[in-house]
Amino acid sequence: MESVLRAENISKSFGPIEVLSGISLDLKPGEVHAVIGENGAGKSTLMRILSGHIAPTKGGLHLNGQPITFSGPVDAESHGIVLVHQEILLAPDLTVAQNLFLGREIRRFGFVDDRAMRERTRAILRELGTGIDPDREVSRLSIADRQLVQIARALLVPHKVVAFDEPTAVLTPVEAESLFDIIRKLRSQGVAVLYISHRLNEVKAVADRVTVLRDGRHIATRDIEGLEPLEMARLMVGRDMSKLYPDKPATASDQPLLGVRDMVVPGYVENASFTLHRGEILGFGGLIGAGRTELFEALVGLRPGHGAITLDGQKVHFRDAREAMAAGIVYLSEDRKGKGLLLQQNLRVNLTLAALEKFSHGSFIDGAGEETALDRAIKDFDIRTRRRDLLAGQLSGGNQQKLLLAKMMLAEPRIVIIDEPTRGVDIGTKEQIYRFIASLAAEGRAVVVISSEMQELIGLCHRVVVMRNGRVAGEVAQADLSEDSIVYLATGVHEERAAEIAAGHA
Amino acid sequence: MTETVLRSSAEKRRFTIDMRALSPFIALVALIIAGALINPDFLTASNLLNVVTRSAFIAIIAVGATFVIAGGGLDLSVGSMAALTAGVMILTLNNLGGGDVGTLALGMLAAIALSAACGLANGLIVTFGRIEPFIVTLGTMGIYRSLVIWLAAGGTITMRNFELRELYRPVYFDSILGVPIPIIAFLVVAAIGALILYRTSFGRHVVALGSNEDVARYSGVPIWRVRTLTYIIQGICVGIAVLVYVPRLGSATPTTGLLWELQAITAVVIGGTALKGGIGRIWGTVVGAVILELVANIMVLSNFVSEFLVGAVQGAIIIIAMLVQRSVHRGR
Numbered sequence: 001m002e003s004v005l006r007a008e009n010i011s012k013s014f015g016p017i018e019v020l021s022g023i024s025l026d027l028k029p030g031e032v033h034a035v036i037g038e039n040g041a042g043k044s045t046l047m048r049i050l051s052g053h054i055a056p057t058k059g060g061l062h063l064n065g066q067p068i069t070f071s072g073p074v075d076a077e078s079h080g081i082v083l084v085h086q087e088i089l090l091a092p093d094l095t096v097a098q099n100l101f102l103g104r105e106i107r108r109f110g111f112v113d114d115r116a117m118r119e120r121t122r123a124i125l126r127e128l129g130t131g132i133d134p135d136r137e138v139s140r141l142s143i144a145d146r147q148l149v150q151i152a153r154a155l156l157v158p159h160k161v162v163a164f165d166e167p168t169a170v171l172t173p174v175e176a177e178s179l180f181d182i183i184r185k186l187r188s189q190g191v192a193v194l195y196i197s198h199r200l201n202e203v204k205a206v207a208d209r210v211t212v213l214r215d216g217r218h219i220a221t222r223d224i225e226g227l228e229p230l231e232m233a234r235l236m237v238g239r240d241m242s243k244l245y246p247d248k249p250a251t252a253s254d255q256p257l258l259g260v261r262d263m264v265v266p267g268y269v270e271n272a273s274f275t276l277h278r279g280e281i282l283g284f285g286g287l288i289g290a291g292r293t294e295l296f297e298a299l300v301g302l303r304p305g306h307g308a309i310t311l312d313g314q315k316v317h318f319r320d321a322r323e324a325m326a327a328g329i330v331y332l333s334e335d336r337k338g339k340g341l342l343l344q345q346n347l348r349v350n351l352t353l354a355a356l357e358k359f360s361h362g363s364f365i366d367g368a369g370e371e372t373a374l375d376r377a378i379k380d381f382d383i384r385t386r387r388r389d390l391l392a393g394q395l396s397g398g399n400q401q402k403l404l405l406a407k408m409m410l411a412e413p414r415i416v417i418i419d420e421p422t423r424g425v426d427i428g429t430k431e432q433i434y435r436f437i438a439s440l441a442a443e444g445r446a447v448v449v450i451s452s453e454m455q456e457l458i459g460l461c462h463r464v465v466v467m468r469n470g471r472v473a474g475e476v477a478q479a480d481l482s483e484d485s486i487v488y489l490a491t492g493v494h495e496e497r498a499a500e501i502a503a504g505h506a
Numbered sequence: 507m508t509e510t511v512l513r514s515s516a517e518k519r520r521f522t523i524d525m526r527a528l529s530p531f532i533a534l535v536a537l538i539i540a541g542a543l544i545n546p547d548f549l550t551a552s553n554l555l556n557v558v559t560r561s562a563f564i565a566i567i568a569v570g571a572t573f574v575i576a577g578g579g580l581d582l583s584v585g586s587m588a589a590l591t592a593g594v595m596i597l598t599l600n601n602l603g604g605g606d607v608g609t610l611a612l613g614m615l616a617a618i619a620l621s622a623a624c625g626l627a628n629g630l631i632v633t634f635g636r637i638e639p640f641i642v643t644l645g646t647m648g649i650y651r652s653l654v655i656w657l658a659a660g661g662t663i664t665m666r667n668f669e670l671r672e673l674y675r676p677v678y679f680d681s682i683l684g685v686p687i688p689i690i691a692f693l694v695v696a697a698i699g700a701l702i703l704y705r706t707s708f709g710r711h712v713v714a715l716g717s718n719e720d721v722a723r724y725s726g727v728p729i730w731r732v733r734t735l736t737y738i739i740q741g742i743c744v745g746i747a748v749l750v751y752v753p754r755l756g757s758a759t760p761t762t763g764l765l766w767e768l769q770a771i772t773a774v775v776i777g778g779t780a781l782k783g784g785i786g787r788i789w790g791t792v793v794g795a796v797i798l799e800l801v802a803n804i805m806v807l808s809n810f811v812s813e814f815l816v817g818a819v820q821g822a823i824i825i826i827a828m829l830v831q832r833s834v835h836r837g838r
Contacts, residue, residue, distance in 0.1 A: 302723065302724060320723070320726070320728070321723060321724055321725065321726040322726035322727070322728060324726075325726045331724070333724055335720075338718070338720055338721075339718075339720040339721055339723075339724045340721060340724065341721060342714055342717040342718050342721050342784075343717075343718070344717050344718075344784050344785075345713070345714070345717055345784070349710065349713070349714070353710070353714055353721075353722075353725045353727070354725040354726050356707040356710060356711070357707065359707075360706075360707050363706045363707060363708065364705050364706055365705055365706060365707055365710060407725075411726075
């Protein structure tokens, strides 16, 4: 079939650095075309060129066979090419309907016509299979619903090509499944869908063709037929990726290190109890909003909550993260950019922030000691940075996560709580992070991994505690670890039913 | 993923960062050249020393403001606080009645203690009341100002002991090795400020707090203590400025320190400190305070603009400084 949008030999340089070289890609109506690659492979740059945000240095775009240049994203949209952004770009205090029509309000006699917008919003959301109330403020929606609103906003304009940039990064498997239904619906309407993701299982599930980028170059474009995730990973990384997860260290013991009884976090968690053992990697699974993050934030004193916490058999209570760190417990936030790192500060400042007293003589900072620590962290954690004086915000997601790990390890914790350790991290870096987590346990530390990726929990953890609606729904022992057992506890229903329910709810 | 895009802008960024730090110094040099061209009397040692001496109060206060602002806060009450501190100091001296060094020292101590307490009050209300610093210090600005008007009964509070005035006078008017004492005071305050902000873990915590409060909290930074301390430092700086200010006129009036908060914030912003926090530049602040006074001086020495418009020009400068900051920010 004739392609609707075609990129021919696209190159893009920023200054002397070429981030894309000679990429060709064609999108056919009614196909889902996935673009995969590691962080820094050029996926986002390619996406931004296709959607008119930036212009290519060399090469050109063809729309329906005609050469075309976009003056900007608005111009691209007017040609029917829309981009669903990775980040949620909505005004939180406005309602769903107001957000949907923000900047393109329906007017009547010069005044906004709220009723018409509300009706259109309701219709579009229904088409997406969701019953979100158009009058609800966006700040009161779940992340998944916000994303649906964002998709609805993108689809409001007449579209021929819809590009999704890592849409499932913040979604649970069940929510992701209902997103795939939307994508399949678009495909059946003859829309060309460009789908960018790290998650290869999803790509396998939803895509028709796959283009692999590595280091700004085109590696392959294949039909999904016969292309397994393992092979995709190999193409992306350029080496065999069959062993993503390290062997589980045999250090898990029966000696309780941390005990939590009847932890209550008002509004989020009711009576959660669990025990963490020395040398153990304990997973925490569940849907987004199940209260996992809140439970551990309350545990380390970052939000109000109460319950009986015992560390080494001693009753403890932490009023803030400082006290928890002093007791040897660190928490690495899932919100790396908002709560983990100072994006506007350099690597050195970030690295030593949590353990600054280790780099101080009296009250003065030992700059040379900090530099040595940075050297060591860059080496030990394989933080890839061109220059040492970069700001943390200039690192890729994977390297930010490594920097955050390095920062928190300077506090020499006995218990490491990592919330979504590999969110927004490419597969090569994932492998490194998994190996690092396993080595923490092998050293006799205890690790808690909170994750929405079930494969990760299964591949990495000795035991998985699953939460549902603010309660501990159950625990899965190592021998019984499977997606089905986790989903069952997370949703209360078996997997096939869960997908159906999701489709119904969504 | 975004790394590739940022990779390119890094070179440019390094340049702009330097620009941000350098721009106040460039502006200072440009102003000095302009002043020299406009009036030959400008570039004399006595005129320049006079200008820097006059800028000392604002510079000292602005060093404190650099801490507050770099930590993501704001203090509008400094002018009123200075007036109240000056009034209470003079009243204390008058009540003690002596004309000796001991009396003076007690009065100075009272001034620093009061201004530190005023800063503490601001800090505690901001941190524990969880109220916007703009609102808190707007409130205390009114409170401190009206307290001094009340103490002065609407008039002037004057140092009564003539001996004490003579004893105290040199602190503003004398020089050591040809450098006026106020200039020495402000250089010492700035040097100590720079040492604290750049070399101590407290200073690092201030910058972290201003960059992102959540990150600081999640990293175990004692954010309440750090934030309160920035306001106390601001208070102490106001106290030191008052110590240098009182011997100049020997009195405090309801209009003492009027609009000093504007000048202090302007100096900080001209100096390259980010108003939203996270970047603090002590030496830039010092230069900013000198620039403000230089502009006033050049206006007096030239005939282009009426010197009554000094406030307008200084107001325009803060807007221009913000525009420059933003264009630097965009350049990233």
